[in-house]
Amino acid sequence: MPEKSTPEALSQRIHARLLARSQGPAWNTISVHLLSHQPLETNLLVPAVAEPLVVWIVSGSARIEERDIGGEWMSVEVSAGDFYLTQSETPYELRWETSGGEALCVMHLYLGLPIYQRAVAEVLGAEGAERFRLADVSGARDEAISGLMGMILKELTEAAEPSEMAVQGIAQALAVHLVRHYGRRDGAAPARRGALPAFKLQRVVRMMEAGLDRAFNLENLAAEAELSPFHFSRVFKQSTGSSPSDYFIQLKMAEARRLLRETDASIIQIALDLGYSSPSHFAQVFRRQVGVSPRDYRG
Template identity: 30%
Template sequence: MTKPITPDELPIWVPGTLTLDSASMSWAGVRLVGYKYAGSDVAIPPLRDYLLVTYREGATPMHRRCSGAWQTNEMLPGSISFLSHAQQSHWRWSENIEVLHLYLSPEMVAKTASDLYQREISEVNLRDVLRADDPILAGLVAGFAQETKQGGLGSSLYVQSLQQAVSIHLLRHYAEVAFREPETRGRLSSHQCRRLTSYVEDNLDRAVTLAELAGTVGLSIFHFTRKFRTTFGCPPHVYVMRRRLDVAKRLLARPELPLKVVAAMCGFSDQSHMTRVFRNILDTTPAGYRRHIVG
C-alpha cells in the first residue's frame, strides 16, 4: 500500500502558488494552506489527513474520481470538496482557481467522534462529495484563514473552538463512523468506564457529586445510576468510597503520615469520618488497620 503523503508533500503532485500557510502557528491536529492553481490533470496518492477544499476565486468544471466512477460538477466560490484520509484521488479542471486546503488529523477527528458518541471509534470516513454548498462550513474555514493572517488574543483557544466546530459539523453531515464495539444496552461502554474511573481516580481527594460523574459520560443522573449499578455491581457512591479506602490502605502503610493527613488525601472530611467508614465497611478503625499492616 502506498504510504500516505503529508500536506508538505502535496505540491509534488499538484504544483501551485502558495498564498497562505498556518504551519508557523504550530496548531495541533489542523493546518490551513492556500494555493492558486492553473488548470491541471493530477493523480494524488492517499493523504495522511482529511482534506476540505474551499474554492475562493474562479469557477471551473471539476472532474474527480476516488474509489468509484468519475464525478463532474461546476466549482464556484464558496463550494467545498471533501476528501477522506488515506483515499487516493484523481482531479482534472481547466480554469484558474484559488482555494484553501484545511487538513484535519485522523487522531483529532477520531477523538472528537469518540467524545461525541461516547463510544470507541474504529474509523471515520468522509463521504465522496465533490461539491457541497455549506455556508456554515465555509465560514469556519474562513475563520482559520483569518487567524492565519492576523492571529490575536486567545488565538490557540479560538483555533481549538473552530477545530471542534468543524469536526462536529463534518461528523453530523458528511461522515460515516464505524465503532469498535457494539453499543451496550443497560451498561456503560468500555470507553465510558475508562473515562469514569480515570475521573474518579483524579478526584479522590475531594467530594464528587453524582451530577459530575454522570456528566463525564454524557448521561442523565437517572440513566447513569442505573447503568453504573448494572456495570459495576454497586451504586456510584459505594464505588467511590471503596476507591478512597483502597488509597487510604496504601497510605496507612506509611507510619510517618498522620491519620488526619491520610483522611484529607483520600477525600474524607476529617479523621473521624474516615474512622466511621472503616468501622462500617472493614469492621476496624484506621489505627487498628495500621497496627495490623505494620505488625
C-alpha cells in the same frame, strides 16, 4: 510573497502558488495551505493521507473532474464557497479547467487525527466510533463550513499573531460539524490506514524539492519522516501510489517541464541543474516520463 507551492505530496508539481501556510503552535491540530491555481490542470494524483482533508473554494469557479485511478471521470461545477471532503484510503486523480476569468484560489485543511477522533468519540461514543468514517463529498455547499473556513482564513492571512485559542476552537467546531453531518456507518469497520500523516508527507516532499540537483537518498528521507527506510517506503507508496525514488524522478521531470516551458535555459543546463551529468540520460528519462524528447516538448 507568492512562492511555488509544495505539493500535498502529489505525483507531479501542482501548477499553483502557495500564498500562505499554517506555521507555529496555534496550528498544532490542523494543517492549512492557501493555494492559487493556474487555469488548467490536466492530470493530478492526489495522495491518501492519514487525516481527513477539507478543500474550500475561496475564489473563482471551475469544472473539476475526479476519478479513482484508471476509473471513469466524474465532473462537478464549483465556485467560491463550495467544498470537498475526503478521507480517501487510496490516491485518486484530479483535473480541472477554470471559468469566468477569476483565479481559482483554494484552501486545503488537514484535520489532525487527535481532534478528529475526539469529535467522533464525543458525538458517537466509543461503540459508535468503531464503524464510523467520513463520507466523500464533492463540490457541495454548507454555510456552517464556509463560516468556519472563513474564520480560519482570517487567522491565517490577517492576524499578525494567530490566536491558538481561536484556531483550536474553530478546529473543534469544524470537527464536530463534520462528524455530525458527513459521517457514514455502513456496517463495516473502516480500513486500516497506512498512509503518512500530512505534515510528514509535506516535510518529505519539501526535502525532495530542495534536493532535485542531488542524488536520491532514501535514508535521509526516511529520517525526515522519523521512520525506518523499509517502513517509510511502504507507507509513502500507500499515500502517493509511487515509490519514493519514482516520486523523486516525477518531481525532477515536473521541474524540467517548467524550465523548458518558462525559461530559455539550454537543455544541457537544465539537465545539469537537475543532477544529470549526462544530457542523453536526462533526455532518456524525460522521454520515458513525458512521452516526447525535451527538444520536442519545448517546441
